[in-house]
Every structure is written in structure tokens, then in C-alpha cells.
Amino acid sequence: MYEAGEDSFLIGKYIKKFSKGKVLEIGCGSGYLMEIALSKTKNVKGVDIDKESVEFCRKKGLDVSYSDLFSNVKGKFDVIIFNPPYLPQEEPFLKRNVRERKNLDIIGGKRGYEVIERFFKDVKDFLKEKGEILILFSSLTNKEKVDSIIKENNFKFELLEEKSVGLMEKLYVYRCYRKR
Ligand SMILES: C[S@@+](CC[C@H](N)C(=O)[O-])C[C@H]1O[C@@H](n2cnc3c(N)ncnc32)[C@H](O)[C@@H]1O
Numbered sequence: 001m002y003e004a005g006e007d008s009f010l011i012g013k014y015i016k017k018f019s020k021g022k023v024l025e026i027g028c029g030s031g032y033l034m035e036i037a038l039s040k041t042k043n044v045k046g047v048d049i050d051k052e053s054v055e056f057c058r059k060k061g062l063d064v065s066y067s068d069l070f071s072n073v074k075g076k077f078d079v080i081i082f083n084p085p086y087l088p089q090e091e092p093f094l095k096r097n098v099r100e101r102k103n104l105d106i107i108g109g110k111r112g113y114e115v116i117e118r119f120f121k122d123v124k125d126f127l128k129e130k131g132e133i134l135i136l137f138s139s140l141t142n143k144e145k146v147d148s149i150i151k152e153n154n155f156k157f158e159l160l161e162e163k164s165v166g167l168m169e170k171l172y173v174y175r176c177y178r179k180r
Helices: 006-018 032-038 051-059 092-100 114-126 143-152
Strands: 022-026 043-048 064-066 077-082 107-109 127-138 155-165 169-178
Touching (some): 006 032, 006 077, 006 127, 006 155, 032 043, 032 077, 051 064, 077 114, 107 114, 114 127, 114 143, 127 155, 143 169
Parallel strands (some): 022 077, 077 127
Antiparallel strands (some): 155 169
């Protein structure tokens, strides 16, 4: 199970600020971000592909189900949160972290953006007309590619924060809306 880290703390600030109405978190891990959202609204649902995370969150009383992205999600939400696995498989200096954590937690695919691409293909069916997405990724994910995935799926984005982590990486937090 993914233990909340620097990425979780960064997007957490904006979850506190923007959570409202019906909230869905994809990839809820330990439930850290769901608990922040619950401090703003009572209606917070989470899903994760990792069964251990689902069990852990349920024991804490959180409303969490097993799902591969939206495969087991029903309904439409005001806010959808995703701190995805966003690192590419082939990043030599990350080998140590990769061994320490399970791949599904942090590896977004061969190039890093594949899970994000799948997410943006499906998310519109689960977002209310004026709904918003809060998502985080890294400079190692390929920012240009992520920006183009968002635009191709008819969303626009606002960069909420950019933060350097270590010498070689930056994290980005985006708020995304439907293009109107
Ligand atoms: C970077 S961790 C974030 C965990 C937690 N939200 C946090 O911020 O601390 C990514 C989470 O996404 C989950 N995940 C990865 N691929 C997924 C998928 N296809 N569908 C649902 N959850 C997924 C992982 O199991 C992991 O819990």
C-alpha cells in the first residue's frame, strides 16, 4: 500500500481548498486524501486497484471499492481526485524506489503517462457538467504529453502549483475543467 508522501501532501493542500459536493478519489491508497476531502464534504467515495488498500481504508470506515480506474464506478461527481502512478518504467536513478514500492503505486506505464491517458479517456462520463479534476504528475511523466492528453480529451487545465523535489524532478498539480 502506498504511504502518503510528498506528492500526497502537495495535492492535499488543493483538495482541502476545492473539495465540495460529491467527491471521487481514484487510487486512494491509505485514504489520506479522502480524509482531507471528508473535512470539507460528507460525500467522498474512493477506489483502488490494490486490494490491500481497499481493505485498509474500509477498516478505517471509508467508502472504498476495488476498481481499475472507473471500471467499478457509478454516478457523476463534482470533484474527481487522482494522484496517479506517474513514473516511467525505465528511469535508472529511480531503481531503488521502484524496488521499495509496488509498481502499481508509482509506475504509470512504460513511458509514465499511460494510466493518466486512460484516466482522461474515461473521466468525462463520471464528471458532472461543471465538475473539476485535481491531478498531480511529475516532470518525469512528460509534461508536454500530459498537457496534450488533457487538451485532446476536451479539458483545459490550470497549474495550481509546481514544486521541485530533489535535484531532478518537479511535481505539478493541475485543476482541470471541461472546455466550454
Ligand atoms: C501514488 S499512489 C497515491 C495514493 C494516495 N492517493 C496518496 O496520495 O497517498 C497511486 C495509487 O493508485 C492506485 N492505482 C494504480 N493504478 C490504478 C488503477 N488502474 N485503478 C485504480 N487505482 C490505481 C495504486 O494502488 C495507489 O494506491
